[in-house]
Each structure stands twice: as C-alpha cells, then as structure tokens.
Amino acid sequence: MKLVSAVVKPFKIDELKDALKEAGVRGMTVSEVDGFGRQAGHTEVYRGAEYTVDFVPKRKVEVLCTDEDASRIASVIAEAARTGEIGDGKLWILDVAGVMRLRTGERDDDAI
Amino acid sequence: MNAGDTGWVLVSTALVLFMTPGLALFYGGMVRGKHVLGMLMQNYFAMGILAVLWAGVVFSLAFGNSGDGGWIGNLDFAFMRDVGIDKSPEAFFEFLTIPWVLFCAFQMTFAIITPALITGATADRLKFSAYAVFISVWLVLVYSPVAHWVFAGGWLAEMGALDFAGGAVVHINAGAAALALVLVLGKRIGYPGTPMPPHNLPMTMIGTGILWFGWAGFNAGSALAANGVAAVAIMNTFLAASAAMLGWLVVEKIREGKATTLGAASGAVAGLVAITPCAGFVGGMAPIYIGGFAGIVCCLALSLKKLGKFDDSLDVVAVHLVGGLVGSILLGFFADASINSAVAHEGVFLGGGAELLKDQIVASVVTLAYSFVVTIVIAKIIDATIGLRVSEADEEEGLDLSQHAETAYAS
Numbered sequence: 001m002k003l004v005s006a007v008v009k010p011f012k013i014d015e016l017k018d019a020l021k022e023a024g025v026r027g028m029t030v031s032e033v034d035g036f037g038r039q040a041g042h043t044e045v046y047r048g049a050e051y052t053v054d055f056v057p058k059r060k061v062e063v064l065c066t067d068e069d070a071s072r073i074a075s076v077i078a079e080a081a082r083t084g085e086i087g088d089g090k091l092w093i094l095d096v097a098g099v100m101r102l103r104t105g106e107r108d109d110d111a112i
Numbered sequence: 113m114n115a116g117d118t119g120w121v122l123v124s125t126a127l128v129l130f131m132t133p134g135l136a137l138f139y140g141g142m143v144r145g146k147h148v149l150g151m152l153m154q155n156y157f158a159m160g161i162l163a164v165l166w167a168g169v170v171f172s173l174a175f176g177n178s179g180d181g182g183w184i185g186n187l188d189f190a191f192m193r194d195v196g197i198d199k200s201p202e203a204f205f206e207f208l209t210i211p212w213v214l215f216c217a218f219q220m221t222f223a224i225i226t227p228a229l230i231t232g233a234t235a236d237r238l239k240f241s242a243y244a245v246f247i248s249v250w251l252v253l254v255y256s257p258v259a260h261w262v263f264a265g266g267w268l269a270e271m272g273a274l275d276f277a278g279g280a281v282v283h284i285n286a287g288a289a290a291l292a293l294v295l296v297l298g299k300r301i302g303y304p305g306t307p308m309p310p311h312n313l314p315m316t317m318i319g320t321g322i323l324w325f326g327w328a329g330f331n332a333g334s335a336l337a338a339n340g341v342a343a344v345a346i347m348n349t350f351l352a353a354s355a356a357m358l359g360w361l362v363v364e365k366i367r368e369g370k371a372t373t374l375g376a377a378s379g380a381v382a383g384l385v386a387i388t389p390c391a392g393f394v395g396g397m398a399p400i401y402i403g404g405f406a407g408i409v410c411c412l413a414l415s416l417k418k419l420g421k422f423d424d425s426l427d428v429v430a431v432h433l434v435g436g437l438v439g440s441i442l443l444g445f446f447a448d449a450s451i452n453s454a455v456a457h458e459g460v461f462l463g464g465g466a467e468l469l470k471d472q473i474v475a476s477v478v479t480l481a482y483s484f485v486v487t488i489v490i491a492k493i494i495d496a497t498i499g500l501r502v503s504e505a506d507e508e509e510g511l512d513l514s515q516h517a518e519t520a521y522a523s
Contacts, residue, residue: 044309045364045368045370045372046309046310046372046374047372047374047375047378047414047427048364048367048368048411048414048415050368051307051309052307
C-alpha cells in the first residue's frame with residue numbers, strides 16, 4: 001500500500017476532492033497546515049510596523065491506496081491542484097507497512 | 113430647567129458611556145489573543161470602580177467650588193450630597209438648564225473613559241490589582257484637579273484657555289499619563305523584536321464604530337444644551353473624523369504602499385481626539401483642516417516610540433497625546449466667536465491675534481507636565497509596593513489566564 005500526500009493551495013481543495021471522487025477514490029484526509037517552500041511568506045503592516053510572515057497557509061491532502069493506484073492518483077492530484085504559479089505545492093508517495101479498517105478489522109488492501 | 117436640553121444630555125450621557133466598551137473592543141482587537149480578556153476587563157472595570165469613586169468624592173473634588181479660578185474643588189458634593197434633581201447649587205453653573213445630578217452623570221462618563229484610555233499603552237503586562245489601584249489614585253490626584261482647572265472655572269479657564277469637551281482634560285491628560293506609566297512599567301517581553309500583530313482587526317473596527325458614534329455625545333453633549341452649538345459640534349466631530357481618516361491613509365499609502373483598515377480606524381480616532389477641544393468653538397471648513405492635519409501628524413507620530421525607545425503598545429501617545437495637542441493648539445488658530453459667544457479671543461486665522469493661542473499652549477503644556485509628573489510618582493510608588501507588572505511567566509501565559517483564570521477562545 002501507498003500513502004499519497006500532497007500540500008496544495010487552499011482554494012484548490014474542492015476541485016481536488018471532486019477530481020479524486022471521479023477517479024474512484026473513496027476516502028481522503030485534509031488538514032490545515034502552514035509552511036514554506038519556494039514561495040516566500042508575505043509582509044504585513046500594522047501602523048507602520050512591518051512583520052514578515054514566513055509560513056504560508058496550505059491544505060495537506062492524504063490518500064491511502066493500493067500500490068497499483070498510487071501513480072494514477074498522484075497524477076489526478078497534480079492535475080487538479082496545478083495553477084502553474086509559484087506555490088502550487090508538492091506531492092510525495094510513501095510505502096505503508098499496514099492498514100486496518102477499525103470497524104471490521106479488515107487489513108491491508110481490503111481495508112482501503 | 114429645559115426639557116429639550118435635559119433630553120439631549122440624557123442621551124449624550126448614554127452615548128459617552130458606550131464609548132468605554134467601544135474602547136475595550138478597539139484595543140482588545142489590537143492585542144494578542146491571550147491578552148484580550150485582560151484588555152476588555154481593564155476597560156469594563158473602569159466603569160465599575162470609577163463610577164463609585166466619582167459619586168463618592170471625585171465629582172466634588174472636580175466640580176465643587178466651581179468658578180473659583182483655583183486648583184481643586186471641595187467636598188460640598190461628596191457622597192452625592194446636594195446632587196439632585198434641581199439646578200446646580202453652584203453660581204458658576206447658573207446657566208445650566210438640566211438637573212445637577214444629570215450633569216454629574218454626564219461628567220462621570222468622561223471620568224470613566226479618561227483613565228481607560230491609558231490601558232492601550234500598558235497592554236499585555238500591567239497587573240490587574242496594580243491597574244485597579246492606579247486608575248483609582250489617578251482619578252483623584254490627576255483627573256479631578258485638571259477637570260477643575262478647565263471645566264469648573266478653575267485657573268486655566270479663568271486665564272482664558274478653552275477646551276470644549278476635553279482635549280486637555282481627557283486626551284493630553286491620558287496621553288501624558290500613558291507615556292509616564294510605560295516609562296516606569298517597561299516594555300513587553302520580546303518587544304520590539306517579536307512580532308505582536310493585532311489578533312482580531314474586525315473587533316477593532318467594531319470598536320472604532322462605537323467610539324465614532326459615542327463621540328457625538330462626547331462633543332455635542334458638551335454643549336450641555338440642545339442648541340446650535342451642539343449642532344455645530346456634531347457636524348465638526350464627524351467631519352474631523354472623516355478628514356483625519358483620509359490624512360492618515362494618505363501617509364500610509366505613500367509610506368507603505370497600502371491603505372490599511374487599522375490605519376482607517378486609527379485616523380478616525382485621531383480626528384475625533386483633535387476636534388474634541390474645538391468641537392463647539394469652530395465652524396465652516398475648520399474641522400476638516402483640523403482633522404486632516406491631525407490624521408497626518410498622528411500617523412507620523414507613530415515613530416515617536418521608536419525614537420524614544422518606549423513600548424506604548426497601542427499608540428496612546430501618538431493618537432491621544434499628539435492628537436490632543438494638535439486640537440488644543442489649533443483651536444488658537446480657528447476659534448470663532450460667531451459660532452460660540454464663549455470665545456472671548458478669536459483664533460489667529462480669524463484676526464484675534466495670539467492671545468488665545470498663548471493660553472492654549474500654556475494649558476496644554478501645564479496639563480501634560482502635571483499629568484506626566486504625578487503619574488510617574490504614582491507609578492513608582494505602586495511599583496515599589498505591590499508591583500506594577502505581572503511575572504514573566506504570567507506575561508508569557510497571557511493576562512487572560514494569569515489575571516482572570518479565563519480564556520477568550522476555545523483552542
């Protein structure tokens with residue numbers, strides 16, 4: 001099994017969810033995260049005092065899938081989240097040692 | 113007694129009281145989330161303790177023996193003695209057509225908000241018990257004499273200085289005290305290195321709206337009658353706020369490239385401060401000039417705290433001290449006897465010469481110096497006895513939890 005993780009622009013999250021559903025994905029986890037990559041932070045000014053905010057708000061998407069689905073799901077995410085501008089985010093795939101569906105106790109591929 | 117006058121001052125009293133919760137929100141939005149209840153509490157608490165002190169002795173110290181040209185009142189009205197539904201027993205207030213108890217209530221709302229203004233400077237680190245003692249002592253030792261000098265026919269009024277609704281009594285007074293208090297109190301932990309951006313600007317904007325609204329009572333209510341002077345005062349108040357917002361935003365746009373919501377709010381408040389001493393003494397385009405000038409100058413005055421290396425956290429000095437000075441001194445240029453017959457010497461621009469300007473400068477400097485010096489003494493004594501500041505750990509944890517055992521927001 002694989003875990004496909006991606007950090008994407010927050011406004012892309014609905015489009016991304018729809019694309020994954022269409023591709024047959026039956027579950028995903030989304031969380032609010034802050035960070036930085038190539039895209040720098042931004043500057044805020046309050047009464048003339050400038051503050052640099054280093055961390056940019058993003059959404060992190062995680063999808064568990066079988067080995068053979070991983071590459072296809074990665075492509076779906078990449079396509080849905082891409083704007084071509086700096087700050088589109090990043091995607092990575094990890095090997096997963098085991099998965100269990102808590103309700104039934106099903107394991108690994110059966111639990112996805 | 114006049115029903116119209118009484119009605120308007122009743123409404124104005126409620127309007128001015130509402131400014132203190134407005135101020136609480138204005139300041140509360142600007143602090144960090146872990147200190148917001150501390151800030152709200154300090155402002156609301158001013159409504160609690162200062163009203164009781166006012167009824168006890170402070171009204172009498174401010175307004176007893178009015179018209180004596182002196183330094184402080186007496187105890188004739190202490191504990192609400194002779195403060196009733198009839199006209200003022202003071203010959204100096206013969207002209208009032210409202211109940212003396214209503215005058216007492218109206219002035220009480222000023223006495224509440226003036227010390228509360230100081231909380232913006234001391235944000236995030238002043239111990240609650242020290243705050244309670246400070247504003248109580250300050251009301252007696254600083255507010256009551258200065259109010260007597262200016263509002264009750266004391267020596268500054270007799271000299272010829274004018275202050276329609278409290279440019280000196282409220283704003284220079286509170287601003288100078290704020291400066292003195294932060295010099296004794298010291299900086300917030302991490303200032304100026306650590307970013308301390310406002311945690312909730314929408315809260316600040318709501319507070320600004322309430323202040324703006326309430327200021328109609330503050331200034332137009334200070335006519336103490338429902339008359340033409342009140343009408344001029346309300347127009348002047350709103351025009352000055354608007355012009356000052358524009359002035360502040362122009363400076364921001366040129367300096368930082370963006371006009372900010374906090375700048376719009378701060379500019380409006382600076383204009384309201386500056387028009388306060390002038391509200392019922394000027395007319396025509398004067399409020400726009402006064403407000404516009406105040407907006408520009410107060411925005412530029414933000415750099416004073418960098419130059420002076422003091423941590424006036426929410427810029428009480430730049431907005432209230434500088435704004436109060438701008439308004440009080442500009443009155444020496446714009447005072448217009450055709451608006452208000454109480455203007456004995458017209459301003460420089462109306463051909464009245466420099467007489468009033470001189471009196472305005474003296475009144476401003478004296479108020480500033482008196483408030484600054486006495487505040488330093490009060491602050492030093494409190495610091496040496498019960499301590500002004502919370503502990504370092506309490507400051508890091510936040511005033512909400514450390515001072516009040518509460519948190520504002522579920523986490």
